[in-house]
Structure formats: C-alpha cells, structure tokens
Amino acid sequence: MERMPGIENKDKFQSSEEMRRLFFTLKNDYSNEIPEEIIHSTHQNNVFKVRKGGWFQSLILGLSFFMEDHLPDGKEDALKKEVKDFIKYYGAKEFGELPRTRPEDIEAGDAILDKVIKYLEDLPDEN
DSSP states (O other): OOSOTTTTOGGGGOSHHHHHHHHHHHHHSSBOOOOSSOOOTTSSSOOBTTOIIIIIHHHHHHHHHHHHHHSOTTSSHHHHHHHHHHHHHHTSHHHHTSSSOOHHHHHHHHHHHHHHHHHHHHSOOOO
16 A cells, blocks of 8 residues: 555545545554564555555645645634644654654654544534
C-alpha cells in the first residue's frame, strides 16, 4: 500500500464523515512500530506509519483537503495553524531527507489526527 487508494481523488472526501473515516484509517490501520529494516512500498507488509512516502504523504494530502473543505477562514484558527505547521514541517525536503522516521514524528502525526478527528466528530450532521 504505497498510498491509500483513491486519496488523490479529492471529491471522494467532500463530506466530513468521509474525511473522518480517512483519518481514522490512517490513525488505526497502520502500525506505530518502527522496524529495524527500512520498509519499502514493495515490502510484503508495508502498512507502517514510518513510511514517509506512504503514510506521511497520505496524511499530508488528507490534511490539505481537510483545511480546504472543512476549516473555513476565520474558523478554528488554532487548529488551522497546527495543521499548517504540521504540513510545513513534515512536507519539507528536510524531513524527507532524514535517515529514519523517529518515534516523535509518528506521535506528532497521531496527535494531529486525534485533533482533526475530534473536530470532525463534533461537527453537526450534514444531513
């Protein structure tokens, strides 16, 4: 699983429920374990949060959709700043060039996921 299938299709994540499911999957269906070996996309079991080109890319793309469609200007400015800061740091070339993903990187990803999932759960029903 290089990237979550279909994540590039922004239209798929228009509703807050679809967005919440995406973030729930990223939070719970990927392992926090940091294996000794480098895990590549071709590895038999590659569902690890350590994968910069998999999990982190999917998270950054999902957060970008979230900001655009679910955090209107003037609303939730503190959360918006946290999401922007996360995208800026973890989307930067310097992070990609680190030799290994660190436990604190995964913890930061899980923390931002907890916040956006809570925000989406607290939204009024769209129906």
